[in-house]
Amino acid sequence: MDSTAAGTTTTSTSPYMAAARGETPQHTPVWFMRQAGRSLPEYRELRSGTTMLEACTNPEMTCEITLQPVQRYDVDAAVFFSDIVVPLAAVGIDIDIVPGTGPVLNQPFRTEADLERLRNLDPCDIPYITEAIGLATKELGDKPLIGFAGAPYTLASYLIEGGPSRDYLNTKTMMRNNPDLWNRLLNKLAAICGEFLRVQVEAGASAIQLFDSWAGSLSKADFRTYALPYAAQAMMSVSESTPRTYFGVGTSHLLESMRDTGASVIGVDWRTTLDEAAERLPGTVLQGNLDPTVPFADTDIMLQEADKVLQAGQAAPGHIFNLGHGVHPTTNPDQLKRLVDHIHETTRR
Numbered sequence: 001m002d003s004t005a006a007g008t009t010t011t012s013t014s015p016y017m018a019a020a021r022g023e024t025p026q027h028t029p030v031w032f033m034r035q036a037g038r039s040l041p042e043y044r045e046l047r048s049g050t051t052m053l054e055a056c057t058n059p060e061m062t063c064e065i066t067l068q069p070v071q072r073y074d075v076d077a078a079v080f081f082s083d084i085v086v087p088l089a090a091v092g093i094d095i096d097i098v099p100g101t102g103p104v105l106n107q108p109f110r111t112e113a114d115l116e117r118l119r120n121l122d123p124c125d126i127p128y129i130t131e132a133i134g135l136a137t138k139e140l141g142d143k144p145l146i147g148f149a150g151a152p153y154t155l156a157s158y159l160i161e162g163g164p165s166r167d168y169l170n171t172k173t174m175m176r177n178n179p180d181l182w183n184r185l186l187n188k189l190a191a192i193c194g195e196f197l198r199v200q201v202e203a204g205a206s207a208i209q210l211f212d213s214w215a216g217s218l219s220k221a222d223f224r225t226y227a228l229p230y231a232a233q234a235m236m237s238v239s240e241s242t243p244r245t246y247f248g249v250g251t252s253h254l255l256e257s258m259r260d261t262g263a264s265v266i267g268v269d270w271r272t273t274l275d276e277a278a279e280r281l282p283g284t285v286l287q288g289n290l291d292p293t294v295p296f297a298d299t300d301i302m303l304q305e306a307d308k309v310l311q312a313g314q315a316a317p318g319h320i321f322n323l324g325h326g327v328h329p330t331t332n333p334d335q336l337k338r339l340v341d342h343i344h345e346t347t348r349r
């Protein structure tokens, strides 16, 4: 994609890569978190009769699902179809992804003895990831593929709670009562998460995103003590020349700390405007942040809201348009297509 002749400055032809590097893109790039999946009829058809983990370990199916939203929407990047718990399943954790609920463990992590169940991730554990990325990047050509992982705190919350949680009671109790066990668990998760990211980049992913979806449940002080060091450790597995996005939900109070993960792009949810985020994070490229419920409104209203996001995004040295969290499963795909076309048309340089 880039011509890296010695001594010349590189200019990315991909709008996503240009914006992520703070260069001027041909138009504002757009992609959607959770674009590869539930909201697409072609996805539901392809997936019927296959469990989520079966789909994630089948390279041809993974590749096809990864490409589906790119073909339908002409978004500026593909996100690799997988799940944050795939590396945990790959090291032998008995975990299931229950439709409508999310990841569920039969035996949640609660004690010292549970650490034994978590071994290091080896590239040989995930040949299907390497293969699927090889297939997808061949089809994508110049369009970047974003690899991803769940950040250690968010992964820990699934392991400790045993499933989705409202208040993270067991997780927060462990981190306070047993900081040594917490530290050992989170170090192991940081290594797994970092290796999962590294394998994806080595296989051909052009950029990565660390999803710390539940980080917003922590106060700033707790975030800095119990989550940030491990997210930063995972992030270090990927070279600084690769765009690295860190994203969390309900994280307005954490914005400045999120940058300390070493991320080069910060994902902002819809509760904070991008001009405020840009003021608080000078020099940082931002990603976001249309409220995922806006595509349910009438098209003209949706596009007006998108224009406000575009306007606010101009305060940052680079803006990658996205929703403020994942695509809602019942979103009308035609609305997302109109949104992409509108962003491309109105920002073309």
Ligand code: CP3
Binding pocket: 032, 033, 034, 035, 036, 037, 038, 047, 052, 079, 080, 081, 082, 083, 084, 085, 097, 098, 099, 100, 101, 102, 103, 148, 211, 213, 326
């Ligand atoms: O764009 C994409 O869809 C790319 C792939 C992707 C999936 N999960 C596929 C998936 C990505 C990037 C994720 C990340 C993920 N998984 C996160 C972080 C992002 C976020 O939303 O905050 C989290 C917390 C998970 C855990 C998880 N896995 C949840 C909460 C769910 C939803 C359960 C449901 O059915 O509503 C899953 C399952 C899952 N992951 C699905 C998909 C397409 C649905 C499974 C299905 O289609 O049967």
